[in-house]
Each structure stands twice: as C-alpha cells, then as structure tokens.
Amino acid sequence: MKFNNPIYENEELVYEDVFLFQNYFDGKSRLDADVKPVVNLWTNIPIITANMNAVSWKRMAETIARYGWLSVLPQDMDIETLTRIIKHIKNADTQYDTPITVKAQNTIRDALWIIHKRAHNCVILIDDENKAISIFKPQDLENLDQFTLLWNINRPKLITWKIWISDEDAFILMDEKWISSLPVVDDQWKLRWILTKKNTLRNNLYKPTLDENGNLDVAVAVGINNFDEKVQILFDLGIRIFVLDTAHGYQKSMIENIKKIRSMYGDKIKVIAWNVITEDATRELILAWADGVKVWIGPWAMCTTRMKTWVGRPQFTAVYKCVQEAKKHWWFVWADGWIKTPRDFILALAAWASHVMRGTRWAWTFESVWDVKYDEEWKMYKENYGMASKKAVGNRSQNLNKFQQAQKQMFREGISTSRIYIKSWMESVWDIVDECMTGLRSSMTYLWAKNLAEFSEKAIVWVQTSAGFVEGTPHGKIKK
Secondary structure (H helix, E strand, O other), rough: OEEEOOHHHHOOOOOOOOOOOOOOOOOOHHOOOOOOOOOOOOOOOEEEEEOOOOOOHHHHHHHHHHHOOOOOOOOOHHHHHHHHHHHHHHHHHOOOOOOEEEEOOEEEEHHHHHHHHHHOOOEEEEEEOEEEEEEOHHHHOOOOOOOEEEOOOOOOOOOOOOOOOOOHHHHHHHHHHHOOOOEEOOOOEEEEEEHHHHHHHHHHHOOOEEOOOOOOOOOEEEEEOOOHHHHHHHHOOOEEEEEEEEOOOOOHHHHHHHHHHHHHHHOEEEEEEEEEOOOHHHHHHHHHOOOOOEEEOOOOOOHHHHHHOOOOOHHHHHHHHHHHHHOOOOOOOEEEEEOHHHHHHHHHHHOOOOOOEHHHHHHOOOOOOOOEEEEEOEEEEEEEEEOOOOHHHHHHHHOOOOHHHHHHHOOOOOOEEEEEOOOOOOOOOOHHHHHHHHHHHHHHHHHHHOOOHHHHHHOEEEEEEHHHHHOOOOOOOOOO
C-alpha cells in the first residue's frame, strides 16, 4: 500500500480520513477473489472475534469456525468452563449447525426462552430417543398461552433429510417445500444437526477453520502472569493459538512471558501478543518471538482508555506503521478497534493487516453469550461491557479480598453496561460476515486484486476531508 501523496504518510489518520481509488479490472466475477489471509493461522477469511466476556463463548466460537474465521476465548474463563467449551467446539460438525431441542414436557415459554440462542431461529421437538417430531419458529408460537405444552400443538409433518444431502439438493428441497430450516438425521432417524436455506449458499463460499486433527479451531487468551498450568491444560485440549493479553503490551513482563511460553512449546504454537500502537513496541514483541501483535489502544464502543489516559493513536496510522515494522521481520499484525463498517475492515486489510478483530459488533447477535432481553418497546437487545470496566475487573478479581478488589477497580477504563440492540437484518454473525466479505470481494475487483497480498500491494490510499467522508455515506431516509 502507498499514499497517492507521500506527504500524508507521516500524518496521524483514522479510517474516515482515507479512501481507495479504482484500478482497471480484467476479471470475470467477484467470487474469483481469494480472501484467504496473507499468513497461515488456519483461517480462511481474515476475521477474528474479540476475547470479550459478552462475545466469544461456545456458540460464537463454534459458528464462526464453521465459516472460516476464528474466535478468541477470554482470559477470564476458569479452566473448567474452557475445557467444556473447547471439547464442544472440537466435537461440533464442520458443516451443519447444532440444533436447539425441546421435549414433550416443555412449554411454549421454555421454547421462547432458548429459541434465539442460535440464528437458525427455531427449536425442534424430539422424543426420548432423540428422533425429531416437530419444528417451531417464533411465529408458530405467537398468540398462544405460554404454558401450552409443545406436544399439544399441531404442526405439519416434519421434513427431514439424511446426512449425505448436498447443499444444492437441500436448497432445492427447502425452496420447493417453502421451509427455511432442514433437520438433518442419521440412519436411525435420530436428530443430529440442522441446515438452513441460506447456509447451503454459505457452504459454497466459506470453508471452515480446522485444527491439525480436522476439528473446528479456536484460540484462547491468557494473562501474562502465572499461566503455566493453564496453558498446558489448553495445549492438551488441542489449543495451538494463544493470545497473551494485557492492556499495555510494550512492557518487560510481556517480553519475558513471550520468551517463557516459547521455551515451553517452541514452534508448536502460534503466539499473538497485545496491545501495541508503535513500531518500537511491534519490533520488540516480535523479536521476543511473538508470531504477531494486535494493534489497538482504546478506540471503540466500550473502552475509555483514550479519554482517561490520552494514550493511543489514530487507528489507521497505528495499523499502517506497525505493519511496516512487522513486515521487516516477516510477521504480522491484527487490527482492532474502530472497525464500524465493511469499509473500515477493508482499509485495515489494505494496510496489510493479516486479520481484523471485532468485538461490540458481535455482541448484538444471537450467537453472543448473553440472553436476549426486551426494552419497554419490546425491542430485542443484549448487554455488553468493556474488558477493563468495573464489572470486568470485579469478575477478574473475585479471589482477592474486598480491599484489593476496590484498589483494582479504581483503575477501570471501560463502560460496565450498555444496551446493544439487535438489528432485524443483522441478527447473526453470518449476516455481518456476509456484509464484510461481499464488500471485500467487491473492493478487490475495484482494485483488480486476485488475493489479499495483491490487494494490499495495489492499494493506493487517498486522503479526504470530513465532507468527503460524509459524501460517501448513504443519504436516504432511514426508518427509526
């Protein structure tokens, strides 16, 4: 990537300050663009979900690995929870989604409580032998008494299919039968998985992120102190991507612990260290043998670090400068923060970030960890909080005495609670990733880049005024 006017290369710029120019296109289709990341982390698209307590848990990690990107489980998880979640992810199917099930004794109230846990937006009634009987979507349960037993609700004959159905056949069947979800059963007609109409299309666009054993993959964040026993357990569970997580990554403890984890596992693992915003910090962590670093201090929805400490850097320049240093050593950076729209995601990749991390944007999806709540106007939302907030710090320091907990909370740098409303067209991480990846593929055709390395090489960045940015936004009336 280069600037059209080199004078701007040393300006401090945010994503809104810059844009890309077009090149001559000599291809045929957007689908020909290779969106595999420029470095090998076993992912097939360059997206990472943040290690936030309100975002990356079992459902999120399973879903995103199935479609080619990667989730980082938070460092706050205890080892028992991590073990349970990792085993679930490793045993999940690489193509089909996990169904939500209910039984004859369950009521409509029970079904509505769990129906939004996954984006296929339905529950399946099963018998004691795990055979599928009926399927219910939210509209099937409207205007009925909440304590009605599901067994007593008459439903059309359930349409199922065997495991070996192809995506095209499944799509055609659902289209002909006017259904959006297809329960998948084994040879004994026991329910195994579920396939949605839209996911038959996604299966042809995305490939799963798999570990060395062919199972869905996930990364885990650990703190930079006393991680030996925890890392060994995680390694034995099949974890090979570790994040060393601390707010200020350019410090002695981080460098020492990168060297320590390397002395324990050598090149059997990938280590990503964070957070940094400067070339010097990037260089020192990579020389300590981190495979990559995350570029971020402060910018985004739940963090108050920049406003409280005034330490930080405009994010586009931070990514660009850290990338230049990382490339000298043949390693990589992850871009995090201020990724609000597909254009920000694309600009980070144009600056040669290998992956882009997002957090709050995932919090409003059905796959995020918290239950759906409803406001006074009956609109759905989920709660989110920053990982340096009073709430997060309190959870992280529960084993300390009250005085020590109070000391820790004095240094909070984040918002403890926020309502994140679920948008009707963006309920699932699938929808958000579709938005990002279709935008990226189109952008690659505008620059005529066949892969992401070429995309970054061909990208010419132009600087614009704030009015120029506003001009590029949609101006149609938006219904509130």
